[in-house]
Amino acid sequence: MKPPSIPIEQASTKQDILEHLLRQGQASAIELAESLDISPQAIRRHLKDLETEGLIQHSAEHAAGMGRPQHIYQLSSKGRDRFPDRYNQFAVSFLDTLIETVGEDQVDQVLHKQWQRKGIEYRNQLGNGTLQERLEKLVLLRRSEGYVAEWYAVETNGQPSFIFTEYNCAIAHVAESFPSVCGHELEMFGAALNCTVERTHWMVDGEHRCGYLVRANS
Template structure:
């Protein structure tokens, strides 16, 4: 079913990527009922504005295919107002806590919150293989608003988990220590693994990445 035309085709593209996580130029052209050439012009403009980015995905035959996704900036552009308001409220609340009890205590509170999250994740993941647990963790993160995915490296003992859209990016910008607690949380969720950060949105990169390696 084609998406109804809106005054801005670029906005349609952003909205589609928000709803479906990723898409190729051909898929967008089909859904928007416009030519691939027109779609590619819009995609190029959106890239220049840093609202989207693409990954080259290998195919069995032919050249790699470009798969487009929203950047954090693009996600903010199309996020529902309620989501933005909740993020603003969370940052304001943490600012108030920092003024009241001090930044160290706020960091301690955030750490406790992630510990609770780790317990919930571990219960949900169960005792399957590492691949099964990482795959389940990615699904849980996607359900919470993170654009997550994972890829195996050489064997079923090493995986790269990436998150292209951070559901707590606004909070992390004001309180980057939350990302440190998040890394610790992943290590608690996968206690038989070494978990290392490979990419970080806060550093200006397009995604957060974690290397998960079985001990």
């Protein structure tokens, strides 16, 4: 028997909920309803479905001045796996084998060269526009590779700067065992954009995103 099809509108709304939780880390039903401009009743139906599917989970949180706790929702491991994560435990095992074979320093040099190559590849695609234009192109490139990425303008010490954020990591499993790769990735962003890039948030530290402060070289 063929399973019933899911209306496109419902599938789209559920994906919007998952992406919102990916970006924000957690949210209540009311916050989701307001953000997505959907009725609280409809949001709760979608949340119930997503929780039944094992894609989200909730915890009870007492709001100030209120006796009844509200549910705070976040992605489960299964829900986070819905977003691209190209490297799995095979990559970690492969790196372990390389370290046993040629040594940690040699492997680190290879990883560094790989990120340098990626930085040059990006830089050639970004062109010679303004820093904002180059960052816009980088975000589009990362999105085409499966990242949930965004940017926005800020001001630091009177100088225009930008925050660049990614909410999923294609090398998450590798970074957990070899956090040095994140340092190489940070250097890669700086080389690709030809600017100063500083880390502001890091998934390896338990945060729900990786964030970077991007500013012109002084």
